[in-house]
Amino acid sequence: MFDALSGRLTGILDRLRRRGALSEADVAEALREVRVALLEADVALPVVRSFIEDVRAKAVGETVLRSVTPGQQVVKIVHDALVAMLGPPAPGIDLNAPAPVVILMLGLQGSGKTTSAGKIALRLRTKDRKRVLLASLDTQRPAAMEQLATLADRAGVMSLPIVPGQKPVEIARRALGEARQGGFDVLVLDTAGRLAIDEALMAEVAEVAAVARPHEKLLVVDAMTGQDAVTVARAFHEKVGVTGIVMTRMDGDARGGAALSMRAVTGAPIRLIGVGEKLDALEDFHPERVAGRILGM
Amino acid sequence: FTKRKLDDAALEELEELLISADLGVAAARRIIDSFRRTRFGREVTQDEIRAALAEEIAAILAPVAVPLIPEPEHAPHVVLVVGVNGTGKTTTIAKLAALWKGEGLSPLLVAGDTFRAAAVEQLRVWGERIGCPVVSGADGADPAGLAFDALKRAREQSADVLLIDTAGRLHNKADLMAELAKVVRVLRKLDPSAPHSVLLVLDATTGQNALQQVRVFREMCEVTGLVVTKLDGSAKGGVVVALAQEFGLPVHAVGVGERAEDLRPFEAKAFARSLVGLEDAQVG
Ligand SMILES: Nc1nc2c(ncn2[C@@H]2O[C@H](COP(=O)(O)OP(=O)(O)OP(=O)(O)O)[C@@H](O)[C@H]2O)c(=O)[nH]1
Ligand SMILES: Nc1nc2c(ncn2[C@@H]2O[C@H](COP(=O)(O)OP(=O)(O)OP(=O)(O)O)[C@@H](O)[C@H]2O)c(=O)[nH]1
Ligand SMILES: [K+]
Ligand SMILES: [Mg+2]
Ligand SMILES: [Mg+2]
Numbered sequence: 142m143f144d145a146l147s148g149r150l151t152g153i154l155d156r157l158r159r160r161g162a163l164s165e166a167d168v169a170e171a172l173r174e175v176r177v178a179l180l181e182a183d184v185a186l187p188v189v190r191s192f193i194e195d196v197r198a199k200a201v202g203e204t205v206l207r208s209v210t211p212g213q214q215v216v217k218i219v220h221d222a223l224v225a226m227l228g229p230p231a232p233g234i235d236l237n238a239p240a241p242v243v244i245l246m247l248g249l250q251g252s253g254k255t256t257s258a259g260k261i262a263l264r265l266r267t268k269d270r271k272r273v274l275l276a277s278l279d280t281q282r283p284a285a286m287e288q289l290a291t292l293a294d295r296a297g298v299m300s301l302p303i304v305p306g307q308k309p310v311e312i313a314r315r316a317l318g319e320a321r322q323g324g325f326d327v328l329v330l331d332t333a334g335r336l337a338i339d340e341a342l343m344a345e346v347a348e349v350a351a352v353a354r355p356h357e358k359l360l361v362v363d364a365m366t367g368q369d370a371v372t373v374a375r376a377f378h379e380k381v382g383v384t385g386i387v388m389t390r391m392d393g394d395a396r397g398g399a400a401l402s403m404r405a406v407t408g409a410p411i412r413l414i415g416v417g418e419k420l421d422a423l424e425d426f427h428p429e430r431v432a433g434r435i436l437g438m
Numbered sequence: 439f440t441k442r443k444l445d446d447a448a449l450e451e452l453e454e455l456l457i458s459a460d461l462g463v464a465a466a467r468r469i470i471d472s473f474r475r476t477r478f479g480r481e482v483t484q485d486e487i488r489a490a491l492a493e494e495i496a497a498i499l500a501p502v503a504v505p506l507i508p509e510p511e512h513a514p515h516v517v518l519v520v521g522v523n524g525t526g527k528t529t530t531i532a533k534l535a536a537l538w539k540g541e542g543l544s545p546l547l548v549a550g551d552t553f554r555a556a557a558v559e560q561l562r563v564w565g566e567r568i569g570c571p572v573v574s575g576a577d578g579a580d581p582a583g584l585a586f587d588a589l590k591r592a593r594e595q596s597a598d599v600l601l602i603d604t605a606g607r608l609h610n611k612a613d614l615m616a617e618l619a620k621v622v623r624v625l626r627k628l629d630p631s632a633p634h635s636v637l638l639v640l641d642a643t644t645g646q647n648a649l650q651q652v653r654v655f656r657e658m659c660e661v662t663g664l665v666v667t668k669l670d671g672s673a674k675g676g677v678v679v680a681l682a683q684e685f686g687l688p689v690h691a692v693g694v695g696e697r698a699e700d701l702r703p704f705e706a707k708a709f710a711r712s713l714v715g716l717e718d719a720q721v722g
Contacts, residue, residue, distance in 0.1 A: 186457055249671065251641065283563035285556075288556035291556055363644075369671070369672055394608075418553070
């Protein structure tokens with residue numbers, strides 16, 4: 142599978158090249174292969190379309206048409222455009238705000254929010270030497286609060302005491318108070334998973350955001366996500382405003398095209414990558430690696 | 439209702455519609471190609487086209503729309519539930535148990551995810567809600583040993599169904615997949631015909647990686663059927679069509695929400711119509 146696209150493109154274009162000068166139609170045929178590769182990697186269709194238009198403009202330039210190795214040229218243009226669109230590299234979490242810096246975790250059911258909250262807490266405690274408070278606003282999923290409390294223990298950080306019966310907005314207020322009084326540097330708010338089309342729950346999380354005024358609103362996305370990535374990103378971005386993306390399950394073998402879709406729709410940087418279930422399985426984002434993976438190179 | 443010729447441009451639009459529903463490029467092409475052969479060039483309205491396309495897809499799905507009916511004569515019917523992380527395994531177990539309990543059977547649940555934080559507690563809460571007993575072990579306990587003990591207990595208590603939860607695992611992790619194979623082996627020491635069902639739970643939000651999930655899980659633990667969750671969301675779950683074409687595994691049920699009652703039979707026609715945007719998913 143590796144270099145599949147590269148091989149296909151080089152094959153098509155270099156064959157044509159031997160026939161004589163390349164035309165725009167030849168480049169268009171090559172771009173159809175790129176389109177298929179991106180769709181197979183689960184990049185969302187509207188994002189694929191605009192990406193191809195962007196690349197087409199660059200690929201019909203003189204250098205490609207006259208090149209001895211047009212296949213490799215096109216691959217390079219596609220790869221570079223993808224890297225640029227996925228960038229910037231390793232932005233990390235933005236903590237540049239008065240303490241307590243509030244981080245809000247957002248996303249669909251089961252995307253990896255709670256686990257990522259634990260991972261981020263561990264990283265901020267050990268690497269950035271921050272005092273972190275974790276709080277679960279998940280009143281929906283059975284044992285969600287116990288899950289976060291356990292992860293807080295493992296990460297060596299505090300978690301907000303569980304008070305049964307409180308609503309998410311009330312818990313957010315209590316967490317803020319606790320974070321201020323306790324002199325915490327960072328407050329991470331975990332939320333229940335919700336569907337992008339669930340009006341009530343989307344309104345609820347918007348209210349939480351209005352109360353907690355998070356500096357970071359992290360959309361947590363499964364690397365295996367398909368075409369729905371666009372709908373999800375758009376809904377969360379419109380209702381709450383996304384400041385960063387966390388891609389989880391990058392330890393799997395999905396090509397991870399959702400990364401491009403999410404980034405294209407929200408414009409927010411991909412801040413971190415989840416590569417396992419353990420709390421230290423969190424990595425910096427490297428756009429070239431993800432670009433290569435999406436292209437199957 | 440303006441009529442339009444079903445020409446190349448119209449067919450390409452349809453292909454893109456299917457790709458947007460996660461069928462994948464290959465499956466979308468296969469379907470559009472056979473559609474082209476039968477209907478090309480005729481004048482049709484938008485709705486007629488979509489309805490015909492939905493029929494074509496429903497025909498692919500109909501053979502896999504098979505409900506899961508426990509056979510209590512296995513005493514008990516053992517159901518092993520597997521899948522990658524976060525797809526909805528634990529919730530689906532609660533839903534199936536609630537369904538079967540409602541039919542007069544007595545399910546026993548096994549908290550076989552001894553790995554993830556509060557996974558046991560999660561299943562316990564479900565057990566209380568739906569009134570089904572839950573067998574659990576210590577944190578970090580060997581899931582195979584736990585499954586073995588639970589099957590013994592299920593026999594003693596003459597439970598009709600034994601539903602075994604497992605930790606989520608990515609199919610590309612050989613050690614974790616081997617752990618599942620061990621659960622199967624150990625169950626067979628007590629009952630050579632167990633597990634009677636191995637359900638792979640797939641998240642409808644998943645794209646083309648679902649093909650690889652089915653391929654590997656089927657090889658490692660003889661998956662007998664699928665459950666597709668989260669169809670109440672905006673994702674269409676179209677990869678199920680590609681799965682039906684490639685593997686032909688039964689799709690036993692779909693998840694349409696987070697409550698115990700949010701499980702529905704998989705209906706080929708309704709699913710296909712939702713894929714082409716004719717009506718909403720099987721919610722309600
Ligand atoms: N392999 C792998 N598993 C992960 C990763 N991140 C999270 N998980 C697993 O994914 C599953 C779901 O993670 P959670 O953190 O509970 O997801 P969530 O978004 O909080 O789920 P809800 O609260 O139910 O919406 C768990 O089994 C986690 O261990 C990752 O990067 N890689
Ligand atoms: N909207 C919706 N949410 C669902 C559905 N099924 C499960 N969920 C939610 O998805 C999340 C994950 O469900 P779990 O049952 O914990 O998934 P799991 O596969 O057991 O997860 P791990 O054990 O961590 O691998 C929870 O928030 C569930 O409430 C469904 O059909 N629709
Ligand atoms: K749906
Ligand atoms: Mg959670
Ligand atoms: Mg589970």
